[in-house]
Structures are given as C-alpha cells and as structure tokens.
Amino acid sequence: MDEKRRRFEALAMPHLDAAYNLARWLTRGGAEADDIVQEAMLRAFRSFDGFRGEAVRPWLLAIVRNCHRSALEQKKRHAAAPLDDRDDMETAAEDPTPEANAIRQGDGRELDKALSALPEEFREVVILRELEEMSYRDIAAVTGAPIGTVMSRLARGRALLKAQLTGGSHGM
Amino acid sequence: MACEESLKTQAYLDGELDAGQALEIEAHLEHCAECQALAADHADMKAAMAGATYHRVPAALRAKIGNMLDAEAKVVPLKVPRKTGFWLGAGSGAGGMAIAAALAFLVFMPASSVVNDLAEAHVRSLMGEHLIDVASSDHHTVKPWFAGHADVSPPAEDFKAEGFTLIGGRADYVHGSRAAVVVYRHGAHVINLFTWADRNTRLPGASSRDGYRMVFWKQNDLDLAAVSDVDPGELDRFVALVKKSQSRE
Numbered sequence: 001m002d003e004k005r006r007r008f009e010a011l012a013m014p015h016l017d018a019a020y021n022l023a024r025w026l027t028r029g030g031a032e033a034d035d036i037v038q039e040a041m042l043r044a045f046r047s048f049d050g051f052r053g054e055a056v057r058p059w060l061l062a063i064v065r066n067c068h069r070s071a072l073e074q075k076k077r078h079a080a081a082p083l084d085d086r087d088d089m090e091t092a093a094e095d096p097t098p099e100a101n102a103i104r105q106g107d108g109r110e111l112d113k114a115l116s117a118l119p120e121e122f123r124e125v126v127i128l129r130e131l132e133e134m135s136y137r138d139i140a141a142v143t144g145a146p147i148g149t150v151m152s153r154l155a156r157g158r159a160l161l162k163a164q165l166t167g168g169s170h171g172m
Numbered sequence: 173m174a175c176e177e178s179l180k181t182q183a184y185l186d187g188e189l190d191a192g193q194a195l196e197i198e199a200h201l202e203h204c205a206e207c208q209a210l211a212a213d214h215a216d217m218k219a220a221m222a223g224a225t226y227h228r229v230p231a232a233l234r235a236k237i238g239n240m241l242d243a244e245a246k247v248v249p250l251k252v253p254r255k256t257g258f259w260l261g262a263g264s265g266a267g268g269m270a271i272a273a274a275l276a277f278l279v280f281m282p283a284s285s286v287v288n289d290l291a292e293a294h295v296r297s298l299m300g301e302h303l304i305d306v307a308s309s310d311h312h313t314v315k316p317w318f319a320g321h322a323d324v325s326p327p328a329e330d331f332k333a334e335g336f337t338l339i340g341g342r343a344d345y346v347h348g349s350r351a352a353v354v355v356y357r358h359g360a361h362v363i364n365l366f367t368w369a370d371r372n373t374r375l376p377g378a379s380s381r382d383g384y385r386m387v388f389w390k391q392n393d394l395d396l397a398a399v400s401d402v403d404p405g406e407l408d409r410f411v412a413l414v415k416k417s418q419s420r421e
Binding site: 002004005009013017019020021024025033034037039041042045046111112129130131135136151152155158161162165 | 182238245
C-alpha cells in the first residue's frame with residue numbers, strides 16, 4: 001500500500017459508514033447509493049493530495065452530496081420521469097399513521113418513512129444533524145449553504161417531520 | 173406567530189451557543205411559551221431519532237471500494253505530465269494556465285464540434301481529473317461495467333501483446349451524447365477510444381488538434397474515435413486492431 005493510500009485508509013475510510021448512510025438517505029434507500037459511494041470515494045481519493053488537514057468528514061460528505069447531485073442531473077437528462085424516485089415518494093407519503101402523537105410512540109420504521117418523505121433540502125440537514133451529530137458549521141460545509149440557511153432549514157425540517165409523525169395536524 | 177428567538181433557541185438546544193448567549197436564551201425560555209414548546213419537541217425528536225435507521229456500509233461494498241482504491245493507487249503514475257513540449261510542467265501553475273489557454277483556444281476554433289469535444293474530453297482525462305472509472309486490464313471486467321454506465325457496449329479487448337494495454341474505462345460526454353471510453357496505454361502515451369451511438373451524423377476524417385490525432389470510423393451502429401498523441405502510424409495500427417476485434421464480435 002503506498003503512502004497516499006495508507007493515509008486515505010487512516011483518515012477517510014473511518015467515515016465510510018457516514019458516507020454510505022448519507023447516500024442511502026439522499027437516495028431514499030435507492031440501490032444507486034452503492035454507485036454514489038463508490039464514485040465519491042474514488043473522487044475523494046483522487047483529490048486527496050489537495051486535502052489539507054481540515055475535518056475529513058464534512059469534506060467527504062460534501063463529495064458524496066455532489067456525486068448524488070450529478071447522478072440526479074444525469075438521470076434527469078436521460079429520463080424525463082425518474083420512476084423509482086416517484087415510487088419511493090408514494091410509499092413514503094401514503095400509509096396513514098393512525099396513532100396521534102407518534103413522535104413519542106412511533107417505531108423506527110415509521111420514522112424512516114417520515115424522514116424519507118421530507119424534501120431533500122430539509123432531509124439532508126436533519127440527517128446530518130441528528131444522525132451524524134454534526135455542528136451547524138460542518139453542515140454548512142457539506143451542503144454549501146450559509147449557517148443561517150442551515151438553521152432555518154433545520155427548524156423547518158424538524159417541524160415537517162413532527163407534522164408527519166403526528167398525522168399532519170400539528171404543523172407549525 | 174413565530175417567536176423571533178426561535179432559531180436561537182434551537183441553536184441553544186443543539187448546543188451551538190456560547191455560555192453568554194446560552195444564559196440569555198435560558199432567561200428567554202422562562203417566559204416564552206412558544207420556545208418552551210420548541211424545547212419539548214426538540215427533546216421528543218431527539219428521542220425519536222434514536223430509532224432512525226443508520227445505514228452501515230455492507231461488507232461486500234466496503235471490500236469492493238478497498239479493491240477499487242488499491243487499483244486506483246496503482247493507476248496514478250499514468251497521470252504524470254506529458255513529455256510533449258506544450259505539456260511540460262502541466263502539473264505546475266503555469267502548466268494549468270497553459271491548459272486553460274488551450275481550452276479557450278479550442279472553444280474558438282471554427283472547426284467541427286465533434287473534434288473539439290473529443291480534444292477537450294481527451295485533455296480533461298489527461299489532467300488527472302477523470303481518466304478512469306473502472307480500472308482493469310481484464311475486458312471481462314471493463315465490458316460489463318459499461319452495461320450499467322453507458323448507452324453503448326464498446327469493444328474493449330486487451331491488445332497487450334501488440335503493445336496496447338487495456339487499463340480501464342469511463343463514462344464521458346461527446347457531442348451531447350453519452351460515450352463509453354475505453355482507455356489504453358501505449359508506452360508513455362494514453363489512447364482514449366470513444367464509442368457512442370451512431371445517429372446518422374457524418375464523421376470527420378482523420379483530424380489533428382493540438383498535437384492529438386483522432387481517427388474516426390463507424391461500425392456495428394456505433395461511432396468510434398481513437399484519440400492520442402502516439403505516432404500516427406501507431407494510432408492507425410491500434411485502430412486496425414480494434415476494427416478487427418469488432419468484426420469478430
């Protein structure tokens with residue numbers, strides 16, 4: 001293993017789970033997450049020489065996000081209607097949640113569905129904050145949005161999520 | 173009505189405030205019902221999110237990525253700057269500017285756009301940004317990879333015995349359509365073999381652009397172009413090999 005590969009293994013590979021988790025959530029559990037993570041790790045490795053000791057995780061996750069965006073762009077160019085995306089949306093949106101106040105009682109699957117149903121700009125900040133426990137500053141670095149925008153998206157995302165989980169009647 | 177301090181309260185609950193700001197918000201929280209509700213929701217959400225699925229990378233994918241990176245680590249020496257005069261120092265700042273200048277020049281060439289596209293794609297690949305997506309000298313690996321990543325199935329035979337070593341493939345764009353690119357090495361030179369679906373367009377004859385030679389041909393409903401800075405004779409020899417392998421398919 002050469003030096004660059006060894007450094008990458010030590011500094012970037014520990015965040016592979018985080019990269020995969022983000023890809024899965026961005027694609028709403030789609031199989032293309034595998035391709036996105038592979039592409040992202042390859043890009044990260046290729047530009048690793050230019051990487052100068054800032055935090056690795058936000059840097060890597062920003063690459064994952066970019067790979068996801070360009071995969072989406074490509075999909076849009078080549079197919080007018082990305083069917084699998086819509087399917088995901090529908091399964092996520094239907095299935096009424098009969099119990100009120102599911103926030104307290106809801107199981108993980110219900111929560112996963114509600115998270116999947118969030119529009120992407122809110123979903124990504126909620127995932128980065130709640131599952132990766134990233135700081136606002138790091139979330140801003142990943143998404144390329146100013147911190148103020150991260151804060152308002154996070155507030156809106158949480159409100160939407162609460163509305164989803166409580167049957168949509170208590171939106172803020 | 174939304175409390176003006178709600179984002180600041182959220183930041184407090186997320187542990188983003190310093191001690192001074194935290195004291196201010198704690199005081200505010202004592203009398204603001206809306207922010208108290210926000211705090212309660214925040215705690216609920218935190219508890220609920222503990223149940224969300226955290227997707228850990230499957231072992232098979234982790235191994236695949238490890239192998240891919242090992243292969244990529246070996247590919248790196250190919251991306252050293254070209255030894256042709258113009259490309260001397262392509263890795264330096266001045267070289268980068270020279271590349272930018274060359275690209276700007278290409279844009280203003282009033283010549284066939286497919287030639288320009290190919291020259292640009294070739295230069296891009298040599299700049300080390302994106303030479304190879306799938307690194308392999310085995311056409312049983314390279315060819316199936318294209319099935320999921322390109323619109324066409326390109327010829328991807330290894331001609332190592334003849335001096336043209338298959339090193340991998342990538343997906344690229346040429347002339348507005350997706351192209352499959354099979355990458356070969358010949359001595360210190362890289363040959364990009366572009367393949368895209370034939371749309372009844374007329375292809376240019378053999379062309380040159382900035383020291384790169386391009387040979388075009390059509391075969392089996394495909395448009396093909398080989399681009400490289402190898403000697404013209406060698407490029408022709410390479411093209412003949414590809415044509416022969418295609419007619420066997």
